[in-house]
Amino acid sequence: MNAPAVDLAVALGPLRLANPILTASGTFGYGLEFAHLADLAALGGIVSKGLSVAPIRGNPPPRVCETRGGMLNSIGLQNIGIERFLAEVLPGLERFPPRVIVNLFGVSVDEYVRLAERVDAVSGVAALELNVSCPNVHSGGLEFGQDPEVLCALVRAVRAATGKPIVVKLSPNVTRPAEIGEAAKVGGADILSAINTLLGMAIDPVTRRPRLATVKGGLSGPAIKPVALRVVFDVARQVGLPVIGIGGIETVDDVLEFLLAGASAVQVGTALFRDPTTASRLVGELAARLAADGVGSVRELVGAVRLPA
Numbered sequence: 001m002n003a004p005a006v007d008l009a010v011a012l013g014p015l016r017l018a019n020p021i022l023t024a025s026g027t028f029g030y031g032l033e034f035a036h037l038a039d040l041a042a043l044g045g046i047v048s049k050g051l052s053v054a055p056i057r058g059n060p061p062p063r064v065c066e067t068r069g070g071m072l073n074s075i076g077l078q079n080i081g082i083e084r085f086l087a088e089v090l091p092g093l094e095r096f097p098p099r100v101i102v103n104l105f106g107v108s109v110d111e112y113v114r115l116a117e118r119v120d121a122v123s124g125v126a127a128l129e130l131n132v133s134c135p136n137v138h139s140g141g142l143e144f145g146q147d148p149e150v151l152c153a154l155v156r157a158v159r160a161a162t163g164k165p166i167v168v169k170l171s172p173n174v175t176r177p178a179e180i181g182e183a184a185k186v187g188g189a190d191i192l193s194a195i196n197t198l199l200g201m202a203i204d205p206v207t208r209r210p211r212l213a214t215v216k217g218g219l220s221g222p223a224i225k226p227v228a229l230r231v232v233f234d235v236a237r238q239v240g241l242p243v244i245g246i247g248g249i250e251t252v253d254d255v256l257e258f259l260l261a262g263a264s265a266v267q268v269g270t271a272l273f274r275d276p277t278t279a280s281r282l283v284g285e286l287a288a289r290l291a292a293d294g295v296g297s298v299r300e301l302v303g304a305v306r307l308p309a
């Protein structure tokens with residue numbers, strides 16, 4: 001049987017992808033670890049684990065636990081640092097077609113700027129995704145993504161440091177995510193991604209101890225999908241930047257929901273822990289589904305939710 005004649009290509013501002021399925025930061029290692037299990041070539045993009053100026057060892061265990069319909073994690077942004085990533089991982093990833101997006105974080109504006117400057121001239125990096133759910137040491141530990149003015153200044157500084165497309169990853173742990181997205185837009189962001197994990201906790205009733213060593217952690221997986229969908233819907237309509245939807249995506253129906261809500265692409269995260277082939281399989285399943293439904297281009301679905309009159 002011939003491949004269905006469906007156009008899966010998407011353009012998110014300056015970022016062009018062969019298809020709208022990416023892997024989410026921190027849930028697919030650095031990508032290469034899964035080359036023998038998943039069809040990396042099928043993916044539209046791979047988002048790196050969060051990278052910092054210097055390597056980070058992360059939090060003590062236990063740092064993941066299952067919850068009903070999801071999981072909690074407090075990995076603590078463990079990573080090998082930007083230099084090792086560029087020297088040891090990126091050359092391997094560049095052999096595959098998916099666009100590589102580096103997920104970056106810091107504890108000060110200066111650290112984000114240094115990371116952006118470092119990757120600016122690196123041809124294998126297609127875009128930067130800023131994880132702004134990190135405490136800012138100069139704001140008494142408040143996260144960058146929780147204050148519109150702080151976020152706007154951060155994005156503006158990163159904008160001045162790089163010509164590459166900037167994705168700002170929104171946190172759901174704020175009252176009005178669209179307001180934060182608007183601030184990112186004013187600062188010069190090209191794309192928004194939503195959502196990062198929701199702050200949560202779990203307790204073992206037998207030992208009476210928190211299930212995570214850090215007590216609280218980030219909730220992800222199917223349990224957060226309705227929240228993610230609502231944030232994507234609001235942000236896409238109110239901010240007007242292209243949006244990448246993230247949160248609990250496992251099936252082709254999930255992908256369709258996010259596209260209809262206004263996302264131009266999606267990232268698959270926690271589902272990869274159960275089956276690392278989920279994201280690459282979804283590419284073929286999406287093409288087959290659109291062909292079966294007589295939809296010629298994935299772009300026709302973006303924001304096409306039918307709202308009550």
Ligand SMILES: Cc1cc2nc3c(=O)[nH]c(=O)nc-3n(C[C@H](O)[C@H](O)[C@H](O)COP(=O)(O)O)c2cc1C
Nearest residue numbers: 024025026050073131195196220221247248269270
């Ligand atoms: C174990 C784990 C590690 C993560 N690490 C990062 C990270 O380093 N940077 C980041 O921006 N998001 C990180 N995330 C958040 C995911 O990229 C994603 O936004 C979130 O899990 C929601 O999607 P999901 O429900 O499909 O997992 C991590 C999530 C998990 C579960």
